[in-house]
Amino acid sequence: MALLEASDVHGGYGGMNILNGVNMAIEANEIGVIVGPNGAGKSTMLKAIFGLLKVSQGEIRLRGEPITNTAPNKLVHMGMGFVPQEYNIFPSLTVQENLEMGAYIRPQNFRRMLEQIYEFFPPLLEKRRQPAGELSGGQRQMVAMGRALMVEPDVLLLDEPTAGLSPLFMNEIFERIKTINAAGVGILMVEQNAKQALAIAHKGFVLAAGQNRFTDTGEALLNDPDVAKSFLGG
Amino acid sequence: MNELVFFINNVVVSGTVSGSIYAMGAIGVTLVFSIMRFAHFAHADMMTLGAFVVLLLTTLFPEVGGVVGLPSALLLLPIAMAVTAVAAVGIDRTFYKPLRAHDVKPIVMVIASLGVTLMLQGLIRLFAGTGSESLYIAERKDIFRIELPFELASRPIVVTEPQIILFVFAIVAVVSLHLFLSRSRLGKAMRAMSDNPDLARASGINTNTIVAVTWVIAGSLAAAAGTLLSLDVAFKPDLSFFLLLPIFAAAIVGGVGHPYGAIAGGFVVGFAETLAVFNWSVLLRPIRDSFPEWLELPSNLALVGTEYKIVVPFFILVAILVWRPTGIFKGKVI
Numbered sequence: 001m002a003l004l005e006a007s008d009v010h011g012g013y014g015g016m017n018i019l020n021g022v023n024m025a026i027e028a029n030e031i032g033v034i035v036g037p038n039g040a041g042k043s044t045m046l047k048a049i050f051g052l053l054k055v056s057q058g059e060i061r062l063r064g065e066p067i068t069n070t071a072p073n074k075l076v077h078m079g080m081g082f083v084p085q086e087y088n089i090f091p092s093l094t095v096q097e098n099l100e101m102g103a104y105i106r107p108q109n110f111r112r113m114l115e116q117i118y119e120f121f122p123p124l125l126e127k128r129r130q131p132a133g134e135l136s137g138g139q140r141q142m143v144a145m146g147r148a149l150m151v152e153p154d155v156l157l158l159d160e161p162t163a164g165l166s167p168l169f170m171n172e173i174f175e176r177i178k179t180i181n182a183a184g185v186g187i188l189m190v191e192q193n194a195k196q197a198l199a200i201a202h203k204g205f206v207l208a209a210g211q212n213r214f215t216d217t218g219e220a221l222l223n224d225p226d227v228a229k230s231f232l233g234g
Numbered sequence: 235m236n237e238l239v240f241f242i243n244n245v246v247v248s249g250t251v252s253g254s255i256y257a258m259g260a261i262g263v264t265l266v267f268s269i270m271r272f273a274h275f276a277h278a279d280m281m282t283l284g285a286f287v288v289l290l291l292t293t294l295f296p297e298v299g300g301v302v303g304l305p306s307a308l309l310l311l312p313i314a315m316a317v318t319a320v321a322a323v324g325i326d327r328t329f330y331k332p333l334r335a336h337d338v339k340p341i342v343m344v345i346a347s348l349g350v351t352l353m354l355q356g357l358i359r360l361f362a363g364t365g366s367e368s369l370y371i372a373e374r375k376d377i378f379r380i381e382l383p384f385e386l387a388s389r390p391i392v393v394t395e396p397q398i399i400l401f402v403f404a405i406v407a408v409v410s411l412h413l414f415l416s417r418s419r420l421g422k423a424m425r426a427m428s429d430n431p432d433l434a435r436a437s438g439i440n441t442n443t444i445v446a447v448t449w450v451i452a453g454s455l456a457a458a459a460g461t462l463l464s465l466d467v468a469f470k471p472d473l474s475f476f477l478l479l480p481i482f483a484a485a486i487v488g489g490v491g492h493p494y495g496a497i498a499g500g501f502v503v504g505f506a507e508t509l510a511v512f513n514w515s516v517l518l519r520p521i522r523d524s525f526p527e528w529l530e531l532p533s534n535l536a537l538v539g540t541e542y543k544i545v546v547p548f549f550i551l552v553a554i555l556v557w558r559p560t561g562i563f564k565g566k567v568i
Contacts, residue, residue: 050436076438084436090429093422100419101426105438107419147437 001064003028003186004155009058011048018044020210021058026203031187033218035194035231036207042190043085046157050082051075077105081148085159088144091133095124098132098143102150109152117146120176138169149180156180158189174200194232198222206231235386237517242391249508251397251466254404257500258459259477260484261411261493262452268428268491269448272343276350277456278481280322281474284457285464286358287314289367296372307369308399311461315454322453323446325350358471366468396465403462407455408497415493420447428491483547487554489561498562507546510537
């Protein structure tokens with residue numbers, strides 16, 4: 001049984017359909033990467049999975065259980081974490097308070113998970129008493145991911161985790177994502193840096209105009225001349 | 235020396251009194267704004283409502299305070315705070331929540347709160363009449379005259395019992411609010427929701443609970459502020475309504491959405507008012523002899539007359555919106 005599975009998902013904002021039948025599935029311990037041109041519906045797909053957008057047709061399942069159009073706070077209880085691309089931290093709260101809010105629904109986890117997060121993201125430990133809004137872009141991204149990891153999700157949805165980061169931080173974030181995945185968290189992420197992302201992906205989904213254009217393993221997509229020509233810039 | 239005593243009585247004491255009242259009101263306004271993103275115009279009448287509940291209870295049990303030697307009204311205040319908190323949550327459920335569910339613009343919420351204000355005023359007038367009533371029913375207001383140990387100071391510093399209660403209460407309220415917001419899980423969740431409501435929901439924070447907690451805090455503080463003010467002067471159905479402007483000025487001066495800013499803003503507005511109506515000529519009298527003969531000292535040198543006190547918060551409000559719209563503590567721009 002797939003960890004997260006979406007079949008023939010349609011949906012959009014206010015009657016305008018952006019998704020026109022998207023299919024994707026990732027197994028536990030896998031990294032799935034969604035790539036594609038602007039406006040293909042990549043971020044929209046993540047939002048549809050996380051219940052932030054009405055799905056008009058199709059089904060989404062978590063561990064086989066249907067979760068189509070389930071409210072985000074319920075999904076958090078079911079083991080799903082979401083890191084939005086923007087506004088993904090509480091800027092006036094300290095780093096540690098941000099993480100504490102991540103564990104809001106499981107306060108008993110807080111101490112144990114906190115240590116683990118500081119191990120994952122060592123720079124956060126020394127900045128723990130600083131307001132998260134004062135951190136650099138890469139460190140904010142760490143706070144955002146750390147917050148979502150505090151509930152020990154089975155699957156983590158990441159919307160462009162490296163957007164706006166310098167190449168140095170970008171590599172660091174990709175490394176962290178691999179580490180998190182190695183610790184047993186399934187990951188589904190949208191990425192602009194398609195080549196780098198597909199390189200760490202088990203599964204890759206190339207979307208265009210709200211539909212799957214190519215679906216394969218990350219490696220196969222990277223080596224596919226058609227994908228390279230149309231989506232990876234040659 | 236007597237001039238200094240006059241200054242203490244008219245500026246330090248009364249500035250602290252108004253400052254504490256404004257601060258407690260502004261905390262509620264700012265909290266409601268930071269969680270629900272609208273200016274709650276019915277806040278002043280929630281203060282009146284709290285004081286009205288105290289008036290009712292004190293009329294029913296006028297002797298209860300005598301047992302412990304405190305004013306009955308003060309002893310009954312916690313009950314009124316609870317009643318007002320419940321009423322605030324009820325008002326939200328009945329009038330504001332359906333609008334929020336429709337995702338209306340903030341201005342619609344503001345107008346709804348204006349409606350609630352009119353409704354509360356009407357209801358209170360219906361039961362309490364339009365006149366003023368003292369909250370000291372069975373006892374007398376204690377007035378403390380503190381004599382200064384200086385030969386030249388023949389006049390005492392005058393502080394009344396309700397004023398002392400007000401100072402103590404304001405300090406306790408501010409400290410407990412600080413501990414709540416910085417230490418408790420619920421308080422932090424409240425700040426989180428103020429920062430980023432979508433992310434708060436995505437973290438599994440139940441935003442309905444946070445909204446209810448906000449109303450409980452705002453309602454009970456409003457009840458306390460209204461009651462303590464009515465203890466100091468007297469209960470009137472329109473007493474707090476005229477505080478709406480200074481309270482909003484305080485919240486904006488402090489930076490909307492900042493509870494600590496609201497406290498600072500409350501005292502800024504309170505002291506600005508009392509300094510503006512203070513007769514500075516009194517302080518100049520001792521050095522009158524050193525003035526040149528052609529310069530006559532006017533008998534009243536106040537910036538504005540007491541009856542025009544309301545222009546002070548209005549001026550502060552305009553000034554802050556023009557020159558520093560985020561307030562002292564860099565709040566949200568409205």
